Amino acid sequence: MRPFTYTRPDEPAHAWAELGPDAMYIAGGTNLVDLMKCGVAGPARLVDIGGLPLGGIGSDGDTLRIGALVRNSDLAAHPVVSERLPVLAQALLAGASPQLRNLATLGGNLMQRTRCGYFRDPSMPCNKRLPESGCAALDGDHRGHAVLGTSERCIATHPSDLAVALLALGARVRIDGPGGPRVEPIDAFHLPPGDTPERETTLAHGELITGVEVPLTALGARSHYLKVRERASFAFAMCSVAVALDVREGTVRDARIVLGGVATTPWRAGAAETALIGAPPGTAAFARAGEAATEGARPLRDNGYKVELIRRVVARALTTLTTVEGDRG
């Protein structure tokens, strides 16, 4: 591992003042330490943001405000999250392992890099790690790679479960940095690879995520997360979906359908939402939504199964959500 110097500021403004061009922030370390070990990241300086006052979860009734340093485990266990935002609690608990969730922070989860094996191996070509070096996954092992939002340059999936739930909930990312504070809707925060797969979010160097705001709505309260993995637990998604529904008088009034594990960013399936709105909830509408969710999919040689998985995972999640609703009376 490349040597680095270490500092732990206690004020946000000191954090970006300390961050030179060759420096990186570290929070829980569960993604960055891993990448430093495999030689993908090699900062000359680490600015540990763990001492900044960015913890805490607060709610004013309409909005849940979550500090960037809140641990994934603490967020999942928070009463407002478990009672009013089921999709968020379920997505968090479907991610990583209990001991990782005790280290992993909200900000770090949104910033985590892809798990593409070629990205993690500096001996392989990878446009995301080394721009213009090529993409080993296009003709290589891409069984786990994306079918949506891909480009000629990169087909890596975005690995976060949490971000998928936050997108379904219409969350906003609070950012601060040398240029001053700003707030960004999470649907604009993660960038598709296009010609610049090395750029994954709108954060500029030095900018910090300070927190996330989640509106507390009726839609968010009727939500569900379904994640399909190669084993029952502790694995990244082959396909996941966050669904939220507003059903009144036998008709779907509003819907959110967001996919994970199949796209280069957390992926809002707008066509699937449109397919549902105005329809009576049920098998036929859910199958149409599943089909619509695959719109724009571009499978490669070995990941075509994900297209079928999207259809089924969307339909099953909607069925589960409406069945649970029915049971509640």
Add this chain to the structure above:
Amino acid sequence: MSIEPAADEVELRVNGDPRRIRVDPRVTLLDALRDEFGLTGPKKGCDLGQCGSCTVLLDGRRITSCLTFAVMHDGREVTTIEGLGGDPEGELHPVQRAFVDHDAFQCGFCTPGQIMAAVALLDEGHAGDDDEIREWMSGNLCRCAAYPNIVTAIAAAAGR
């Protein structure tokens, strides 16, 4: 010419003892425990967060010690398997006892991590039934596949 690696001072309470060390900031908490403190209970299985054999308690909560640097934990309390029973000559911790009684290991490599995770699981209240135990132990892999007896041991330690 030799280049002195940078070293930072860090104080940790390890199994109840305040200890001050100087470490290269590249040293993970796992390596510090093993190499600086001689506590080889926490094991280096994968060094990538994927197996759980390095599980220790940080301020009472379970973490993978391989994915975090020691310098990040100044002033914090770390508990390893060595600190669980209190007196090394004395009684085993009830979870250790349950693992022995229910034959919950074969080679034993994953065992310190399994036991630390199980202690935390019980403290968190996640031992409701066997499925819940399995889900909340999923961060700990066992190459010998002692899983059935691990679940039995934890259920027994939970009083079931």
